[in-house]
Amino acid sequence: MKLATLKNGERDGSLVVVSRDLSKCQFVPGIAKTMQQALDKWEVVAHELEQVYAQLNTGNAIEALPFDPMLCHSPLPRAFQWVDGSGYVNHVELVRKARGAEMPKEFWVEPLMYQGGSDSFIGPTDPILAADEGWGIDFEAEIAVITGDVPLGSSVDQAGRHIRLLMLVNDVSLRNLIPLELAKGFGFVQSKPATSFSPVAITPDELGHAWRDGKVHLPLVIHHNDKLFGQPNAGVDMTFNFARMIAHVAKTRELGAGSIVGAGTVSNVDRSTGSGCIAERRCLEVIAQGKATTPFMQFGDQIRIEMFDGNNESVFGAIDQVVEKYSFP
Amino acid sequence: MKLATLKNGERDGSLVVVSRDLSKCQFVPGIAKTMQQALDKWEVVAHELEQVYAQLNTGNAIEALPFDPMLCHSPLPRAFQWVDGSGYVNHVELVRKARGAEMPKEFWVEPLMYQGGSDSFIGPTDPILAADEGWGIDFEAEIAVITGDVPLGSSVDQAGRHIRLLMLVNDVSLRNLIPLELAKGFGFVQSKPATSFSPVAITPDELGHAWRDGKVHLPLVIHHNDKLFGQPNAGVDMTFNFARMIAHVAKTRELGAGSIVGAGTVSNVDRSTGSGCIAERRCLEVIAQGKATTPFMQFGDQIRIEMFDGNNESVFGAIDQVVEKYSFP
Numbered sequence: 001m002k003l004a005t006l007k008n009g010e011r012d013g014s015l016v017v018v019s020r021d022l023s024k025c026q027f028v029p030g031i032a033k034t035m036q037q038a039l040d041k042w043e044v045v046a047h048e049l050e051q052v053y054a055q056l057n058t059g060n061a062i063e064a065l066p067f068d069p070m071l072c073h074s075p076l077p078r079a080f081q082w083v084d085g086s087g088y089v090n091h092v093e094l095v096r097k098a099r100g101a102e103m104p105k106e107f108w109v110e111p112l113m114y115q116g117g118s119d120s121f122i123g124p125t126d127p128i129l130a131a132d133e134g135w136g137i138d139f140e141a142e143i144a145v146i147t148g149d150v151p152l153g154s155s156v157d158q159a160g161r162h163i164r165l166l167m168l169v170n171d172v173s174l175r176n177l178i179p180l181e182l183a184k185g186f187g188f189v190q191s192k193p194a195t196s197f198s199p200v201a202i203t204p205d206e207l208g209h210a211w212r213d214g215k216v217h218l219p220l221v222i223h224h225n226d227k228l229f230g231q232p233n234a235g236v237d238m239t240f241n242f243a244r245m246i247a248h249v250a251k252t253r254e255l256g257a258g259s260i261v262g263a264g265t266v267s268n269v270d271r272s273t274g275s276g277c278i279a280e281r282r283c284l285e286v287i288a289q290g291k292a293t294t295p296f297m298q299f300g301d302q303i304r305i306e307m308f309d310g311n312n313e314s315v316f317g318a319i320d321q322v323v324e325k326y327s328f329p
Numbered sequence: 330m331k332l333a334t335l336k337n338g339e340r341d342g343s344l345v346v347v348s349r350d351l352s353k354c355q356f357v358p359g360i361a362k363t364m365q366q367a368l369d370k371w372e373v374v375a376h377e378l379e380q381v382y383a384q385l386n387t388g389n390a391i392e393a394l395p396f397d398p399m400l401c402h403s404p405l406p407r408a409f410q411w412v413d414g415s416g417y418v419n420h421v422e423l424v425r426k427a428r429g430a431e432m433p434k435e436f437w438v439e440p441l442m443y444q445g446g447s448d449s450f451i452g453p454t455d456p457i458l459a460a461d462e463g464w465g466i467d468f469e470a471e472i473a474v475i476t477g478d479v480p481l482g483s484s485v486d487q488a489g490r491h492i493r494l495l496m497l498v499n500d501v502s503l504r505n506l507i508p509l510e511l512a513k514g515f516g517f518v519q520s521k522p523a524t525s526f527s528p529v530a531i532t533p534d535e536l537g538h539a540w541r542d543g544k545v546h547l548p549l550v551i552h553h554n555d556k557l558f559g560q561p562n563a564g565v566d567m568t569f570n571f572a573r574m575i576a577h578v579a580k581t582r583e584l585g586a587g588s589i590v591g592a593g594t595v596s597n598v599d600r601s602t603g604s605g606c607i608a609e610r611r612c613l614e615v616i617a618q619g620k621a622t623t624p625f626m627q628f629g630d631q632i633r634i635e636m637f638d639g640n641n642e643s644v645f646g647a648i649d650q651v652v653e654k655y656s657f658p
Contacts, residue, residue: 011586078585081447114516114518130581131482183433187444189412189443192581252460252464252503252521256340258448
């Protein structure tokens, strides 16, 4: 099943069911008005939503409308939790190597996670606003899940059963604000501006065999200014799967329905697949040439993040954003 | 005006207006069903809520019910943002001193903040659940504000104008999980279990002259197992006021209505006022005697956090929690 949220002037938008080919959609106010409402009572509404989805796919939905990703907000325009991890540990190791630091060995056995801001996401085609190019504006191409209620102390197996939906993520980062902020030891606040997600969130069964072991076994295709920047396979070199990361958070507190758990920048040890963020490419340049040559994003730069199935069809629709200068009021 | 959320079996509970003396309350479904709804349209509903409040205080509210803090959830049972700062820098300096480390001088000029989990708060009298006493269970007595919409790039002055409500906080911390987690540099995830807030949230005008300079100039009274543990004045030694901390977050992203911004453990340089958390007392013991003697909380321990006005009336009602062992499923 595929779901999206259309902008409607309200904070949480309107939930729509989207056809598999992303051509049509249907409002479902009789089932759930918003994505959060659907997640809050998933056990009750999932079956009804699936019925609408089946009608859309067979062309039998009488109230179907054309689906336009430009009208989408992020599937959850705001969420009660956005927690992101470094599932692709080789990426972390590479970043450390570039700055001459050794990565602690525990990073291979315990997920590295941070709590992100979730009060005001932006839509998949909304501009990335920044006041200063000097902040080092970077994209991070990721995959995230949305959970149901996850009880306190859930095991990895138990945690995996609470995965409801999957999305793509652009976890925008301000690279030049990060060193000072991380040096303080309290994680990211200013260095992580508003995050955006793919137009469509999907249930894992949509991926068929590409969803296994709690991982998405498909390339994540990233274009920067219309040039292919990377297409790392999200199922390769993922040290911690989604279930493991959810369980990490659930060790000391429950997760509420609608919690978004990300797996960090997708990164393959095979560097010929390219990178999921500019920072990684710059690290590779430092290691190979002694200095980074690829600049961070400039005003006007475009970033497009998408994933295709075996038939070359877009699974989630594209995150497609342009960086814009924001003037302080 | 005083507002609270009563548990009703739903995730967001029911909004009630509470009389100034905390004796009576009234449901206001015709104005806003939940606290978040009220915050989402504050400009529209605040005046109507104030009218109900006036009726409650003059005894003219015909649908008034007795107010029982035991029936309360936290004012926002779940929130789209909970970001906490170290407003009382002397506390941070003390903690560093106890472990022989110098605090970076920037901490006096730039707030130290972290993003907390906000998807599942617990109520003011709910038990603090932990699987293991060895985690080093500690309370942290704090004050927080709830904001309206704060535009990206707001100045300190502008940010201060978006403070809607004030609450007390128990920012429970698992001290023995913190060192490993902070060493990773990504902030707190496992070491901060579910947070709780005072039964009642109040508009700043309720404090009269005690609310000035973006600070609450009253002692925060903390009892641990019925013994006075501390009564530091929240208006004293607060290096960064609430407006400054909101502006810090808003530098690179807007804050959505209902964002909770905390000021960290209240702490006075005058140590005779006691401490807002066990960790601080232990640091003082280390500095004075070479070792910490006060243990962290044990199962069955009680913590009570409250604030009184000039007439010795409880302003927010009390956070009053007991630590309970939680068995993993």
